[in-house]
Amino acid sequence: MATEVILPKVxxxxxxxxxxxxxVKDGDTVKKGQVVxxxxxxxxxxxxxxxxxxxxxxxxxxxxxxxxxxTVVAMIYGAGEEQKAFVATSVKPAKAGAGLTSDSSxxxxxxxxxxxxxxxxxxLRATPLARRLAEQAGISLVGIAGSGPHGRITSADVQKxxxxxxxxxxxxxxxxxxxxxxxxxxxxEGSYEVKPLDGMRRTIAxxxxxxxxxxPHFYVSATCTIDTLMATRERLNANAPLGADxxxxxxxxxxxxxxxxxxxxxxxxxAANVTYTDDGILQHRTSDVGVAVSVEGGLFTPxxxxxxxxxxxxxxxxxxxxxxxxxxxxLQSHEYQGGTAAISNLGMFxxxxxxxxxxxxxxxxxxxxxxxxxxxxVHKQPVLATQIAVTLSCDHRAVDGAVGAQLLAAFKRLVExxxxxxx
Amino acid sequence: MSTREIxxxxxxxxxxxxxxxxDERVFIMGEDIGVxxxxxxVTGDLVHRFGDDRVRDTPIAExxxxxxxxxxxxxxxxxVxxxxxxxxxxxxxxxxVNQAAKMRYMLGGKASVPVVFRMPCxxxxxxxAQHSQSLEAMFGHVPGLKVLQPSTPEDAKGMILAAIDxxxxxxxxxxxxxxxxxxxxxxxxxxxxxxxxxxxREGSDATVVAxxxxxxxxxxxxxILAKEGINIEVIDLRSIRPIDGATIIESVKKTTRLAVVYxxxxxxGIGAEISALIAESEAFDYLDAPILxxxxxxxxxxxxxxxxxxxxxxxxxxxxxxxNLVKGRI
Numbered sequence: 247m248a249t250e251v252i253l254p255k256v257x258x259x260x261x262x263x264x265x266x267x268x269x270v271k272d273g274d275t276v277k278k279g280q281v282v283x284x285x286x287x288x289x290x291x292x293x294x295x296x297x298x299x300x301x302x303x304x305x306x307x308x309x310x311x312x313x314x315x316x317t318v319v320a321m322i323y324g325a326g327e328e329q330k331a332f333v334a335t336s337v338k339p340a341k342a343g344a345g346l347t348s349d350s351s352x353x354x355x356x357x358x359x360x361x362x363x364x365x366x367x368x369x370l371r372a373t374p375l376a377r378r379l380a381e382q383a384g385i386s387l388v389g390i391a392g393s394g395p396h397g398r399i400t401s402a403d404v405q406k407x408x409x410x411x412x413x414x415x416x417x418x419x420x421x422x423x424x425x426x427x428x429x430x431x432x433x434x435e436g437s438y439e440v441k442p443l444d445g446m447r448r449t450i451a452x453x454x455x456x457x458x459x460x461x462p463h464f465y466v467s468a469t470c471t472i473d474t475l476m477a478t479r480e481r482l483n484a485n486a487p488l489g490a491d492x493x494x495x496x497x498x499x500x501x502x503x504x505x506x507x508x509x510x511x512x513x514x515x516x517a518a519n520v521t522y523t524d525d526g527i528l529q530h531r532t533s534d535v536g537v538a539v540s541v542e543g544g545l546f547t548p549x550x551x552x553x554x555x556x557x558x559x560x561x562x563x564x565x566x567x568x569x570x571x572x573x574x575x576x577l578q579s580h581e582y583q584g585g586t587a588a589i590s591n592l593g594m595f596x597x598x599x600x601x602x603x604x605x606x607x608x609x610x611x612x613x614x615x616x617x618x619x620x621x622x623x624v625h626k627q628p629v630l631a632t633q634i635a636v637t638l639s640c641d642h643r644a645v646d647g648a649v650g651a652q653l654l655a656a657f658k659r660l661v662e663x664x665x666x667x668x669x
Numbered sequence: 670m671s672t673r674e675i676x677x678x679x680x681x682x683x684x685x686x687x688x689x690x691x692d693e694r695v696f697i698m699g700e701d702i703g704v705x706x707x708x709x710x711v712t713g714d715l716v717h718r719f720g721d722d723r724v725r726d727t728p729i730a731e732x733x734x735x736x737x738x739x740x741x742x743x744x745x746x747x748x749v750x751x752x753x754x755x756x757x758x759x760x761x762x763x764x765x766v767n768q769a770a771k772m773r774y775m776l777g778g779k780a781s782v783p784v785v786f787r788m789p790c791x792x793x794x795x796x797x798a799q800h801s802q803s804l805e806a807m808f809g810h811v812p813g814l815k816v817l818q819p820s821t822p823e824d825a826k827g828m829i830l831a832a833i834d835x836x837x838x839x840x841x842x843x844x845x846x847x848x849x850x851x852x853x854x855x856x857x858x859x860x861x862x863x864x865x866x867x868x869x870r871e872g873s874d875a876t877v878v879a880x881x882x883x884x885x886x887x888x889x890x891x892x893i894l895a896k897e898g899i900n901i902e903v904i905d906l907r908s909i910r911p912i913d914g915a916t917i918i919e920s921v922k923k924t925t926r927l928a929v930v931y932x933x934x935x936x937x938g939i940g941a942e943i944s945a946l947i948a949e950s951e952a953f954d955y956l957d958a959p960i961l962x963x964x965x966x967x968x969x970x971x972x973x974x975x976x977x978x979x980x981x982x983x984x985x986x987x988x989x990x991x992x993n994l995v996k997g998r999i
Binding site for chain 2: 373374375376377378392393395398400401402
């Protein structure tokens with residue numbers, strides 16, 4: 247039987263994507279595991295391998311053309327199989343990034359797979375329950391991203407789409423306050439250029455608007471004296487063994503210590519190592535710490551799992567790898583999803599103190615400022631100290647003031663006396 | 670109803686004794702069921718309590734023994750014939766399939782064959798390919814037969830009594846690994862309804878249909894998954910023919926996912942029947958995942974104990990299969 251090659255779902259929120267580069271031509275002979283095409287989504291780029299051996303027939307999907315998840319983009323025919331010409335069995339999403347539109351044309355009852363959808367054959371996979379729910383809700387299955395194998399749409403996907411539709415019905419204008427045209431009207435025409443929103447910008451806008459509007463933030467700040475930490479770091483780096491390439495095996499950064507301290511503080515204050523859901527608070531066992539990485543045109547927050555149990559050199563190596571792949575947009579979605587807390591460090595820009603917006607569904611984010619030298623009174627004498635100012639943003643639905651304060655106090659203890667991280 | 674804890678084998682023995690006490694037409698036959706007490710000790714001391722007229726040892730000749738039982742049933746008696754291993758019932762399939770199952774139909778209802786065949790079945794005892802089969806689906810394919818599979822001592826007693834009470838041929842498949850399990854069993858006579866499944870555990874995320882020993886394995890798997898927040902509903906099928914579609918349909922409409930776990934060979938088995946039953950029913954529109962079948966491998970049961978275990982569903986595999994089903998990975 248011929249094998250389908252589909253546009254896979256590589257990101258949780260993804261409902262469409264595009265093929266950024268084809269690696270094969272129509273009629274090529276392919277081997278299982280060989281790269282067939284590269285996919286680009288809102289957040290990542292990935293190489294997709296051939297699922298079978300045989301001759302590949304392409305459906306004529308062009309590079310960069312936005313198509314729905316699950317679209318069959320090629321067929322692979324084994325020896326002796328009849329090769330049929332075909333076209334991609336799906337349609338373009340009605341509106342990039344939206345999944346479901348709020349315009350009235352999409353609201354008409356649509357049982358999913360009818361001939362008048364313009365879809366021929368079984369290009370769209372959905373469970374019977376998903377089809378029935380979609381029909382009842384008057385939602386088209388076209389454009390819904392299926393979370394099941396081969397992009398199969400399940401009831402949960404339909405329910406999510408329904409919720410999105412309801413949310414979309416409450417106008418997006420709430421987010422920005424004004425329509426695009428109204429905003430443009432306030433500036434002289436010709437005095438600006440419009441840069442189109444790419445997927446990442448759109449995602450950042452949506453996620454952080456949602457966070458700031460729906461997650462009740464509160465903030466606690468502290469100043470930490472880090473002379474001991476800096477001395478420890480210098481000593482550890484000076485004594486780093488040489489690796490195979492004759493370079494030091496590690497070069498710890500201040501941020502590596504901060505990740506470790508945050509992870510251990512979350513273990514010491516488990517009440518802060520949580521995630522809010524309407525079903526109940528998720529109490530996490532491990533400290534999965536996200537670290538914001540600035541990339542061209544936006545940012546990623548890759549997550550270091552079980553950071554509390556990793557050594558500083560491990561954290562340092564993992565962070566380097568994640569940051570490099572983030573900048574190359576090669577992170578896979580599972581690498582930046584989940585996590586209970588995040589760290590955002592703007593110290594390298596000379597920022598002394600700031601507050602950060604929580605990256606949902608995480609419960610906290612720690613905003614870290616630059617290390618600055620200042621005189622502080624010790625026994626009534628001025629002593630030169632190196633300090634950082636940190637501000638913890640907390641999701642009040644899950645983390646109360648006292649718990650946030652305890653987490654910050656635990657963090658402060660650990661960075662001021664890093665030997666405590668050994669125990 | 671006062672109950673006490675007895676074994677599955679004791680429950681069957683009690684059913685046979687109570688049936689013989691209550692009705693003089695009831696008698697039991699089989700190889701080594703007399704002074705030896707049965708290959709698995711089920712008949713025990715019955716020969717001493719009821720005498721060798723009513724607890725009759727037969728030669729090692731299953732076709733002849735089954736023929737006597739079928740003939741006696743047609744003539745008005747209520748015989749219960751024990752096969753040492755249900756595998757040997759294949760020798761007697763002429764009597765079971767061609768005679769007992771057909772007679773009521775071919776004689777226009779003028780005769781009936783109220784015979785009971787007891788069928789020790791299943792793997793797990795190291796008895797190898799010819800003594801370990803699960804043939805319930807094969808016999809369940811025959812109209813005119815009723816096929817039961819108890820999973821608990823209580824059902825074992827109630828099903829034997831119901832089978833004896835039934836006017837038509839009934840095959841009771843007794844999984845050999847269940848003979849020693851204990852459970853509460855009412856002291857008096859009672860009938861377990863034929864053709865009625867029962868929900869052994871309520872759940873919301875997926876329905877598992879199982880029978881006999883697989884009910885216990887499914888319940889164990891459900892217990893493990895409950896700790897992960899996955900709630901499995903476990904249905905004990907109890908009756909292979911007639912099959913209780915309504916209970917399964919109602920359950921699937923609630924849970925939206927179905928798995929069938931059975932020891933018989935997966936292909937052309939109970940799983941295929943139940944899958945088709947759901948696909949053809951109103952529950953189809955409630956399915957939110959493909960139906961999962963977990964059955965025996967496509968091979969005779971091996972003698973090697975490691976392979977023997979691997980040949981039929983075990984708890985670990987059931988847990989994994991159900992987890993994948995509920996998490997949308999299949």
